[in-house]
Amino acid sequence: MTEPVAPGTPPEPLEAAPPETVAARFEALQRAGGLLVPVVTLLMAFLIAGLILWATGYDPITVFWDIGKGAGLNWFGHLTTDTGQASAYNFTQTLLGTTTLILTGLAVAFAFRCGLFNIGGQGQYLVGLIVANWVGVSMVHLTRPAHVLIGVLLATLAGAAWAGIAGFLKATTGAHEVVTTIMLNWIAVYLGAWAFGQGGPLQGPAKSSPISATIAPSGTIPYFWGDPTTGGVHIGFFVAIGALVVFWAMLNRTTLGYEVRAVGFNPEAAAYGGISVRKNYIRAMAISGAFAGLAGGMDMLGPFAPIGFGSLDVYASSIGFLGIAVALLGRNTAVGVGLAGLLFGGLLFGTGHGLSSNVIQPQLTGNLTLIIQGLVVLFVGADILILYLWNARRKLRPGRKAEPAA
Amino acid sequence: MTTLTPSAERMWRSRLADVRTLGYVGIGLGVLAFWLAIPPFTIRSPLAPILVGLLAALAGVWTVSSGARRLGWGAIAAGVLGIALGVLATYSSTGHLDQVFTAALIAQMLAFATPLTFGALGGMFSERSGVVNIALEGMMLMGAFFGIYGADKTGSWFLGVVIGALAGMLLALVHAFFSITLRADQIVCGMALNFLALGITGYFFFQLYHGANIGTNISTVPNVSIPWVRDQRFIGPALGDLNLLTWVALALVPISYMVVFKTAIGLRIRACGEHPRAADTVGIDVYAVRYASVLVSGALAALGGAFLSVALIGRFNENMTAGRGFIALAALIFGNWRPFGAFGAACLFGFSTALAYQLPAYSSSAAVLFLALPYVLTLVAVAGVIGRTTPPAADGRPYKKQ
Numbered sequence: 016m017t018e019p020v021a022p023g024t025p026p027e028p029l030e031a032a033p034p035e036t037v038a039a040r041f042e043a044l045q046r047a048g049g050l051l052v053p054v055v056t057l058l059m060a061f062l063i064a065g066l067i068l069w070a071t072g073y074d075p076i077t078v079f080w081d082i083g084k085g086a087g088l089n090w091f092g093h094l095t096t097d098t099g100q101a102s103a104y105n106f107t108q109t110l111l112g113t114t115t116l117i118l119t120g121l122a123v124a125f126a127f128r129c130g131l132f133n134i135g136g137q138g139q140y141l142v143g144l145i146v147a148n149w150v151g152v153s154m155v156h157l158t159r160p161a162h163v164l165i166g167v168l169l170a171t172l173a174g175a176a177w178a179g180i181a182g183f184l185k186a187t188t189g190a191h192e193v194v195t196t197i198m199l200n201w202i203a204v205y206l207g208a209w210a211f212g213q214g215g216p217l218q219g220p221a222k223s224s225p226i227s228a229t230i231a232p233s234g235t236i237p238y239f240w241g242d243p244t245t246g247g248v249h250i251g252f253f254v255a256i257g258a259l260v261v262f263w264a265m266l267n268r269t270t271l272g273y274e275v276r277a278v279g280f281n282p283e284a285a286a287y288g289g290i291s292v293r294k295n296y297i298r299a300m301a302i303s304g305a306f307a308g309l310a311g312g313m314d315m316l317g318p319f320a321p322i323g324f325g326s327l328d329v330y331a332s333s334i335g336f337l338g339i340a341v342a343l344l345g346r347n348t349a350v351g352v353g354l355a356g357l358l359f360g361g362l363l364f365g366t367g368h369g370l371s372s373n374v375i376q377p378q379l380t381g382n383l384t385l386i387i388q389g390l391v392v393l394f395v396g397a398d399i400l401i402l403y404l405w406n407a408r409r410k411l412r413p414g415r416k417a418e419p420a421a
Numbered sequence: 422m423t424t425l426t427p428s429a430e431r432m433w434r435s436r437l438a439d440v441r442t443l444g445y446v447g448i449g450l451g452v453l454a455f456w457l458a459i460p461p462f463t464i465r466s467p468l469a470p471i472l473v474g475l476l477a478a479l480a481g482v483w484t485v486s487s488g489a490r491r492l493g494w495g496a497i498a499a500g501v502l503g504i505a506l507g508v509l510a511t512y513s514s515t516g517h518l519d520q521v522f523t524a525a526l527i528a529q530m531l532a533f534a535t536p537l538t539f540g541a542l543g544g545m546f547s548e549r550s551g552v553v554n555i556a557l558e559g560m561m562l563m564g565a566f567f568g569i570y571g572a573d574k575t576g577s578w579f580l581g582v583v584i585g586a587l588a589g590m591l592l593a594l595v596h597a598f599f600s601i602t603l604r605a606d607q608i609v610c611g612m613a614l615n616f617l618a619l620g621i622t623g624y625f626f627f628q629l630y631h632g633a634n635i636g637t638n639i640s641t642v643p644n645v646s647i648p649w650v651r652d653q654r655f656i657g658p659a660l661g662d663l664n665l666l667t668w669v670a671l672a673l674v675p676i677s678y679m680v681v682f683k684t685a686i687g688l689r690i691r692a693c694g695e696h697p698r699a700a701d702t703v704g705i706d707v708y709a710v711r712y713a714s715v716l717v718s719g720a721l722a723a724l725g726g727a728f729l730s731v732a733l734i735g736r737f738n739e740n741m742t743a744g745r746g747f748i749a750l751a752a753l754i755f756g757n758w759r760p761f762g763a764f765g766a767a768c769l770f771g772f773s774t775a776l777a778y779q780l781p782a783y784s785s786s787a788a789v790l791f792l793a794l795p796y797v798l799t800l801v802a803v804a805g806v807i808g809r810t811t812p813p814a815a816d817g818r819p820y821k822k823q
Contacts, residue, residue: 339612
């Protein structure tokens, strides 16, 4: 297998067009970070999702309106901090999902900037979650800030170590990171199913159900809006925003980031310039895994703290995979990941628990999210398709000489 | 030996002296070390597995020192594992052993290995032609849902399986269009299709069946009951009553080998996967070969999915494949992109899964960990600890005509 092409790099030019043409302006946009591809991608994905809804007898406009309400968008209509209100409650849950998705998105994005495709965000997230659960349940003699900090820090390190395995194997034996991270994902899944499962080391006091104990009060992350039992959002949201800044600064303002990006652009050239490619593969994967581990740790000590996490939750969890769509839609940039995280956070809650609609059931809209997620990854992965369509459009215009397709 | 002609005898000698033979003997001894402790032999002394396992490790050391590193380490690992498992088995009661190690375990192993074999063979066609197929999971899921949908609507399991295969090919067509024609990143595209398949099958399952189980009187793929074999002592419960699709999978292994390695078509497929430019130069239509291979891949993977729904349980559940497509991918890699290797890996992974379902007799928590074995083994294999696996040279590289 070859190195995946980081979508941050501009696609090969289809033709040398004079700068006035649509395609050239489009290409300039691409190079400038490209707002057009994500927007066109989203439009296409929602259009196809709407077509599926329409073909199966639902009114797409009403469904999307209900999803928007489920995500708490109507909160902006009547601002309130009372999470007893459905709109405010939904909006806090959207922010909670955004927190996790920003971090799992960064986990994919950082590796991408080094030319690595980290599919293992899910596994790194789970490992962080398992470690945070262990800390949160067992180290009860600690005081509150220390307990939370140790839990989150160890979860971050666990995620870094889990991804570091893939980076180390890539650096030393050349094992493809896509294959190794897929394997590590499933190992983490069964590790979690074992740990929280029947007779496992982290199983809670209820010996009949495969679910962990709840987190000790000293280990729970404080909430700045609402509280964990009735719903709300914890201060990890600001940690995620901070992670976006750290991501940007690390990539663009440090030697480490320079080296990582250099390896991402061209490993041979980077090596020729005196940069150790191997060292950067390990570093980039470990930093990627740290983001995902942090996400898992904060989820465990935040929303899952009062209810615990079980074997079935391990099998059902897929928020780490959603990070792939977030990173690709955000074009692996800090701002992009933040916005894409917000979008998918809203979509995730709005189509799931938040949805209260009398036209469609959440089981259907939940799968609609998966379809949109798949289409987004498909279209962003093939941004050449969008260029191709622009080109075809240009060729169809009368009065212009048809040019051969690339 | 007296009847052998001199040349045949020489051939036998050289083969016996070949270190590779010694390596295989070592692996065999490692398996034997464990086997001695379980039914039908059930030797209760830990001495037997230790002695035989040590012999296996010794053969392994010899093999390593003679140059065949991969095989030798394999034999050493088999010996150590054989000792560990064998000694463990002698400590547990014979009642437990009789419960876990039955001939039906082999039938179960084959049932678990069937979807993996279909998936891995499918993946092999695609990757041998140079297109990475990480979407095996999604293609299997499409086959599983649309297979049972077809069987429900047409009332015929055969048509159901055909419809399932067509659904898998449809997803494969998308994969082919994006990764061959548009030259998108094949891994990104494959991941996207996995999400897409999960969403599409889940959506239509709820839309058409309201999430409830599909009727109980679905026409399912029948089992093949072989009259004489069925009544034999050990082979009977193991092979006498297997599903038709299991036999199809077993037959596909040598057929795929013949097609890929012994025919002109196979040569073309492999040429496109190793050096597409060279293939193009001699007049092979790289795009056509890759399209065809990816489509075959989709159909085979979907058959694996249809086996789960239309043959094994006659139902569909959301995300029913539950990672089997990725185990199939692991089997393909572990089997070094070869049909018999992939089948061997599928059997090994199928065996570990079958064992995991039997092991709760000992400990329910540890049995879950057994399910991770395929992934650990593949991780070790790609890391090159026991020899390196080598993918086709142009695997994952889009081709652009000049």
